[in-house]
Amino acid sequence: MANESAVFFSRLLTEFTLTFHIIYATIGVGIPLMIMIAQWLGIKKNDEHYILLARRLARGYVITVAVGVVTGTAFGLQLSLLWPNFMEVAGNVIALPLFMETFAFFFEAIFLGIYLYTWDRFENQKKHFLLLIPVAIGSSISAVFITMVNAFMNSPQGFDIVDGELTNVQPILAMLTPAMPTKVGHVLVTAYMTAAFILAAIAAFKMLKGSKHIYHKKSLFLFMKLGLVFSIATAIIGDFSAKYLTEYQPEKLAAAEWHFETEKGVDLVLFGVLDEGTQEINYEIRIPKFLSFLAKSDFNGEVTGLNDFPKDETPPLYIHYLFDFMVSVGMLMIVLSLVYVWGKIKGWGFIHKKWFSWLIVAGGPLTFLAIEAGWWLAEVGRQPWILVKYMKVSEAATTSDHVGLMAALFGVLYIILGIGSVIILRRMFKNNPVEKELEERHNEDGEHK
Amino acid sequence: MNIEILGISVLWIFLFGYILVGSIDFGAGFFNAHGIMTGKQHILSKVIQRYLSPVWEVTNVFFVFFFVGIIGFFPKTAVYFGQPMLIPGSIILILLCIRGSYYAFESYSSRGHKGYASIYGITGLLMPAALSIVLTISEGGFVNIVEGQPLLDYKALFTSPLTWSVVLLSMSACLYISATFLTWYANKAQDFAARNLLRKYALIWAVPLVISVIGITVELKSHNLEHYNRMLDLWYVWAVSALMFAGTIYFLIKQTKFGLAMGLVIGQFILAFFAYGISHYPYLMYPHLTIYDSFTNQTMAITLVVTFILGLFLLVPAMWLILKLFVFNNDYAKGKEDHHA
Numbered sequence A: 001m002a003n004e005s006a007v008f009f010s011r012l013l014t015e016f017t018l019t020f021h022i023i024y025a026t027i028g029v030g031i032p033l034m035i036m037i038a039q040w041l042g043i044k045k046n047d048e049h050y051i052l053l054a055r056r057l058a059r060g061y062v063i064t065v066a067v068g069v070v071t072g073t074a075f076g077l078q079l080s081l082l083w084p085n086f087m088e089v090a091g092n093v094i095a096l097p098l099f100m101e102t103f104a105f106f107f108e109a110i111f112l113g114i115y116l117y118t119w120d121r122f123e124n125q126k127k128h129f130l131l132l133i134p135v136a137i138g139s140s141i142s143a144v145f146i147t148m149v150n151a152f153m154n155s156p157q158g159f160d161i162v163d164g165e166l167t168n169v170q171p172i173l174a175m176l177t178p179a180m181p182t183k184v185g186h187v188l189v190t191a192y193m194t195a196a197f198i199l200a201a202i203a204a205f206k207m208l209k210g211s212k213h214i215y216h217k218k219s220l221f222l223f224m225k226l227g228l229v230f231s232i233a234t235a236i237i238g239d240f241s242a243k244y245l246t247e248y249q250p251e252k253l254a255a256a257e258w259h260f261e262t263e264k265g266v267d268l269v270l271f272g273v274l275d276e277g278t279q280e281i282n283y284e285i286r287i288p289k290f291l292s293f294l295a296k297s298d299f300n301g302e303v304t305g306l307n308d309f310p311k312d313e314t315p316p317l318y319i320h321y322l323f324d325f326m327v328s329v330g331m332l333m334i335v336l337s338l339v340y341v342w343g344k345i346k347g348w349g350f351i352h353k354k355w356f357s358w359l360i361v362a363g364g365p366l367t368f369l370a371i372e373a374g375w376w377l378a379e380v381g382r383q384p385w386i387l388v389k390y391m392k393v394s395e396a397a398t399t400s401d402h403v404g405l406m407a408a409l410f411g412v413l414y415i416i417l418g419i420g421s422v423i424i425l426r427r428m429f430k431n432n433p434v435e436k437e438l439e440e441r442h443n444e445d446g447e448h449k
Numbered sequence B: 001m002n003i004e005i006l007g008i009s010v011l012w013i014f015l016f017g018y019i020l021v022g023s024i025d026f027g028a029g030f031f032n033a034h035g036i037m038t039g040k041q042h043i044l045s046k047v048i049q050r051y052l053s054p055v056w057e058v059t060n061v062f063f064v065f066f067f068v069g070i071i072g073f074f075p076k077t078a079v080y081f082g083q084p085m086l087i088p089g090s091i092i093l094i095l096l097c098i099r100g101s102y103y104a105f106e107s108y109s110s111r112g113h114k115g116y117a118s119i120y121g122i123t124g125l126l127m128p129a130a131l132s133i134v135l136t137i138s139e140g141g142f143v144n145i146v147e148g149q150p151l152l153d154y155k156a157l158f159t160s161p162l163t164w165s166v167v168l169l170s171m172s173a174c175l176y177i178s179a180t181f182l183t184w185y186a187n188k189a190q191d192f193a194a195r196n197l198l199r200k201y202a203l204i205w206a207v208p209l210v211i212s213v214i215g216i217t218v219e220l221k222s223h224n225l226e227h228y229n230r231m232l233d234l235w236y237v238w239a240v241s242a243l244m245f246a247g248t249i250y251f252l253i254k255q256t257k258f259g260l261a262m263g264l265v266i267g268q269f270i271l272a273f274f275a276y277g278i279s280h281y282p283y284l285m286y287p288h289l290t291i292y293d294s295f296t297n298q299t300m301a302i303t304l305v306v307t308f309i310l311g312l313f314l315l316v317p318a319m320w321l322i323l324k325l326f327v328f329n330n331d332y333a334k335g336k337e338d339h340h341a
Helices: A004-045 A048-082 A084-093 A095-116 A125-130 A132-154 A171-175 A180-208 A214-248 A250-257 A290-296 A319-346 A354-380 A403-430 A434-448 B003-037 B041-073 B077-082 B086-108 B114-138 B154-159 B161-188 B192-223 B225-233 B235-254 B258-280 B298-327 B330-334
Strands: A160-162 A165-167 A268-275 A280-287 A385-387 B143-146 B149-152 B283-285
Touching (some): A004 A180, A004 A354, A004 A403, A048 A214, A048 A403, A048 A434, A048 B086, A084 A165, A084 A385, A084 B077, A095 A132, A095 B041, A125 A132, A132 A171, A132 A180, A180 A214, A180 A319, A214 A290, A214 A434, A250 A319, A319 A354, B003 B161, B003 B258, B041 B086, B041 B161, B041 B192, B041 B298, B114 B154, B114 B161, B161 B192, B161 B235, B161 B330, B192 B225, B192 B235, B235 B258, B298 B330
Antiparallel strands (some): A268 A280, B143 B149
């Protein structure tokens, strides 16, 4: 009964929407925290540069939040349009976090509106700062709730199926799945990390382009410090994720690691090229026994191989490349930010050299690509399931024709929105550089006095 | 009252919330674009922007609230509405994406950009038209069950006079609500030029509103007699609603008591909307889906209701704060303070 082209295009359209939405959603979760920290530093140190940083961030944030909100809304409704059978189950079992997410979103939307339109309205800047707390909490909590839904898809629980009927539904249990803690933790810290590194990249870029202003130096140092903290947290939670996978979704781990035979003391395979027919790996780097250690915290632990699973229940093997890319970027960013922060304290000269600055500039987009790679890995890694062990993707999709046409339309839409938002953001900051804005503020102050 | 009725009532309130704030938003976008086209921008843009800027994001949330809520309380709607609505739903989403983004592009970066403002205005007029299709479909007769799968009959839908009456009603109601609200807002801001122009728009759009209501009544009688008869049972509610409408028109013509006029508009639409909803009972989609056969399990229903009540403790004070700061704040409305980031 499943309409194969409808399944294919439903998957494609969902991938388009999420891939595009994730860029803005990650910014949406990460930036409010950065604005909050900047404004707090500004108040505490009585330093107008940090206040200005918060204000400029907030202004740019509006553009990204607009695109994030509309694409998020699109995705929310697309779930029912493209995956009606999944949403029927979701409505019965996992509606609670979906519902709570809209509350968090509402809360954030209201306070963001107030925050943006009350600059300088309060005598006491601390009052204005207080408005940011619900914005930051709202955006992070909505990520928490929506990630809970995704975690449920990976390790469904909180219901029973008796003769094809759903019974014994426990909404709270469905939220607190085994996949939930690592997923939620990883999503949050990577969003903060990405926001920090993209802002560091912008500051480094401004300095490379010749701006000598102390504002950019302060901004760069602040965001490299924050990036360091969050990238280390990312690595730690990433390690917990590997242990979760070993326990609950071993086929995802095995496919990501190209680990075929169940054995003890398994090597970790980095990079390489696979010959799928013979299961032979070439040009790889092997770290002896390290996969066993990652999965089981024991160099001689036994890890289940891919050949122990039914062939029609294993994900595609290309997810290994996604995994490698994600981890490599993560490691690179830890090293890069560590060297920068340490070098800044010790007064090393080379961190101010052009080539090092270019590395920081490259770090911003690379972190974004790592976010995408991570999501593709997580999502493709549970193929062929939409609800692991319960419902396959092909059973969940719409049977309507015309999904292909819709995928094309949305593809065009996302390209237009993507280009539009970049143009607007560039124009916004190019026409109003920091130097100009600071000068205007001083002139205004002069008039008052 | 059983929990199914409670569930659908909560959702109906969300939907009304969206229709109210959405109409103001859609209409404001349209009037703004119209102003730019006809060179009346200097009169209108200021008052419209002052209202829209802090609340544009909130409008969107009401919509998300509704469709997430309906999946929660009535999961079968995902199948019965999701599947047939693929194309109309996608069009709504594309309009919504363009609209939301271009609003931010225009108002936060290139204020007064003609292209962005017109896109925002045109999509504002198309949105209610596209959304109202869902109401038409729920009247039955347009979705057929083929091999157990609901499919939309586009030819029947687009050749039905009922569809076009509903489209006309949604568009004119939207512009009428919006113009009345903005008349009141401009009056508060003591922007009399804007007030007079908007008052004229409100009176103009009242005409197609009345025509389409008569049209729908006629169409519904031949399309869905059961619904029509249930609507007649509630004649007294419709009568009060019509009186309120007459009251608004009276105050608009007399140019007095704009606040009361706005209150009457809200009252008129609340009554009409709930009378329509009650007469639709018990069907979500006639005759395939009732609120009883699509309802979620009891545990989830109770959890959602509890969450909803707790959520209100968060939202009501927050909504009150934003209204107090921007809509009911005379200094802000007049433009004395403009402290945007």
